[in-house]
Amino acid sequence: EIVLTQSPVTLSLSPGERATLSCRASQSVSSNYLAWYQQKPGQAPRLLIYAASSRATGIPDRFSGSGSGTDFTLTISRLEPEDFAVYYCQQYDSSHTWTFGQGTKVEIK
Amino acid sequence: EVQLVESGGGVVRPGGSLRLSCAASGFTFDDYGMSWVRQAPGKGLEWVSGINWNGGSTGYADSVKGRSTISRDNAKNSLYLQMNSLRAEDTALYHCARVTVGAVAAFDIWGQGTMVTVSS
Numbered sequence: 001e002i003v004l005t006q007s008p009v010t011l012s013l014s015p016g017e018r019a020t021l022s023c024r025a026s027q028s029v030s031s032n033y034l035a036w037y038q039q040k041p042g043q044a045p046r047l048l049i050y051a052a053s054s055r056a057t058g059i060p061d062r063f064s065g066s067g068s069g070t071d072f073t074l075t076i077s078r079l080e081p082e083d084f085a086v087y088y089c090q091q092y093d094s095s096h097t098w099t100f101g102q103g104t105k106v107e108i109k
Numbered sequence: 110e111v112q113l114v115e116s117g118g119g120v121v122r123p124g125g126s127l128r129l130s131c132a133a134s135g136f137t138f139d140d141y142g143m144s145w146v147r148q149a150p151g152k153g154l155e156w157v158s159g160i161n162w163n164g165g166s167t168g169y170a171d172s173v174k175g176r177s178t179i180s181r182d183n184a185k186n187s188l189y190l191q192m193n194s195l196r197a198e199d200t201a202l203y204h205c206a207r208v209t210v211g212a213v214a215a216f217d218i219w220g221q222g223t224m225v226t227v228s229s
Contacts, residue, residue, distance in 0.1 A: 033214050045146075045154065088153065090156075095168070096168040098156040102153050
């Protein structure tokens, strides 16, 4: 089973700052199968990025994804007040199973 | 409007069973694979089970394998999760999610979830 480790666990930043979130896999992940989600309290997760770098429908261009192999990054170029939330990476593998990282909380400094 | 609505959650004793349902609307259900994802109170997301468009291929997390069965009824636009031998650690909010078409395997639509509490 591929394990995804996200860092940092918590990121304390101010609105307008740049956020860089990391997701590291225990084995190589196909870029097609790496996604990022945002979850706010009391809400279902929302798909932000799929295939490592493609933005989902309606996602602002301040969100971007990059990486390959075992190292992937979600970048929020300038934090807006509505961006403070928990972010999860997710992968799908050849055994037809999915796994999520443990999440990174982006909080207001 | 594209929508997923879960039901069937509740309070059950350890060792008991529950059948969760997910009603889909606003899209062609049998064009998509589907999955169940759960979230224990205050914890992160955990994928539970997935099924392809026609039910011919299924997968389970190790934590529920042998105790749970995923199924779908395309005529009723519905997804199900039969959960048996429930444990305290199965307590969570259970979401159903739609798998994107194409070779990307992300979850693009989520329901709000149904709560399962396993307690004596």
